[in-house]
Amino acid sequence: MAERYVQEWLAVMVTARIVDYDAAGARYTLPAEHAACLTRGAPLGNLAVYGQHVAIMGAVQDRVLACFETGEGTAYGDYPCFHQIMSEDSGQTVTGPLFDAVLPLAGDLCERLHAGIDVLDAGCGRGGALLAMAERYPNSRFVGYDLCADAIAHAAAGARAAGLANLRFEARDLTGYDETARFDAVTSFDAVHDQKDPEALIRALHGALRPGGVYLMQDIGGSARLENNLDFPMASLLYAISCVHCTPISLGQGGAGLGTMWGWETAEAMLRRAGFAGIERHTLPHDPMNVWFVARRA
Numbered sequence: 001m002a003e004r005y006v007q008e009w010l011a012v013m014v015t016a017r018i019v020d021y022d023a024a025g026a027r028y029t030l031p032a033e034h035a036a037c038l039t040r041g042a043p044l045g046n047l048a049v050y051g052q053h054v055a056i057m058g059a060v061q062d063r064v065l066a067c068f069e070t071g072e073g074t075a076y077g078d079y080p081c082f083h084q085i086m087s088e089d090s091g092q093t094v095t096g097p098l099f100d101a102v103l104p105l106a107g108d109l110c111e112r113l114h115a116g117i118d119v120l121d122a123g124c125g126r127g128g129a130l131l132a133m134a135e136r137y138p139n140s141r142f143v144g145y146d147l148c149a150d151a152i153a154h155a156a157a158g159a160r161a162a163g164l165a166n167l168r169f170e171a172r173d174l175t176g177y178d179e180t181a182r183f184d185a186v187t188s189f190d191a192v193h194d195q196k197d198p199e200a201l202i203r204a205l206h207g208a209l210r211p212g213g214v215y216l217m218q219d220i221g222g223s224a225r226l227e228n229n230l231d232f233p234m235a236s237l238l239y240a241i242s243c244v245h246c247t248p249i250s251l252g253q254g255g256a257g258l259g260t261m262w263g264w265e266t267a268e269a270m271l272r273r274a275g276f277a278g279i280e281r282h283t284l285p286h287d288p289m290n291v292w293f294v295a296r297r298a
């Protein structure tokens with residue numbers, strides 16, 4: 001790297017108290033406890049990956065300010081690089097720890113995947129989790145649906161490049177989704193709260209499961225009550241993302257606009273009303289922002 005740029009960047013990091021500076025020796029140090037939040041392979045993920053959402057906020061500022069005045073919403077096309085940043089984000093919370101921490105939440109799911117079952121990932125984005133599962137479990141059949149054709153094209157190219165014949169991606173609006181008893185397992189990774197109608201989608205995903213099927217749902221772990229979120233990790237970032245992305249995206253589809261911080265209580269109540277049985281709520285140490293539900297179709 002060009003030294004002049006690195007030096008200027010280091011000045012930013014030092015005055016932000018991220019990097020330490022020893023003036024006498026002209027030496028810069030990234031303390032180990034800061035590196036633990038800011039480098040690849042950090043135990044809680046690299047916070048800089050989540051920080052990229054802030055850059056998107058700047059890019060849509062004028063559009064969202066207009067929405068504040070009119071009450072209208074936005075569309076995915078308004079957000080440059082959204083699916084790329086999202087796949088890096090879920091790469092840390094979902095795909096990286098998928099086999100060691102995420103899938104084991106759902107009882108014997110890994111054994112069933114090994115034996116061969118039908119799986120849907122709803123709102124799959126660029127499909128990182130499905131690509132990993134399809135490679136690991138060749139006896140199972142995987143389908144990924146997402147509203148955005150560009151994300152699906154990226155996912156499908158990944159499946160082709162990996163030569164995976166047990167994986168299919170389809171650009172599909174899940175509003176009004178109505179397949180019945182077609183899957184043994186359904187997943188959604190951070191893909192319900194900003195839908196047009198989250199409650200209808202959860203009901204539909206229940207219907208898409210065969211009896212005994214399991215739904216594994218990752219969504220934002222904040223509370224539905226603002227006063228409970230003062231100590232929730234990165235709550236201000238998440239509410240900010242809600243203002244500029246999740247709320248206007250849902251409103252833009254003519255939806256409820258529940259927002260990023262719709263609350264785990266809201267999600268749990270919707271799962272119950274949809275008829276799910278044996279609902280469990282988990283948190284995972286690597287993923288302090290989200291909550292993980294496991295629920296079954298009786």
Ligand SMILES: C[S@@+](CC[C@H](N)C(=O)[O-])C[C@H]1O[C@@H](n2cnc3c(N)ncnc32)[C@H](O)[C@@H]1O
Pocket residue numbers: 076086087090094122123124125126127145146147148151172173174175188189190191194195196
């Ligand atoms: C926060 S992203 C998560 C993407 C992916 N699951 C991941 O973890 O990287 C939410 C996804 O839901 C999709 N989505 C939103 N509304 C949808 C709809 N009505 N039908 C299908 N997908 C939708 C978006 O296109 C987006 O890819």
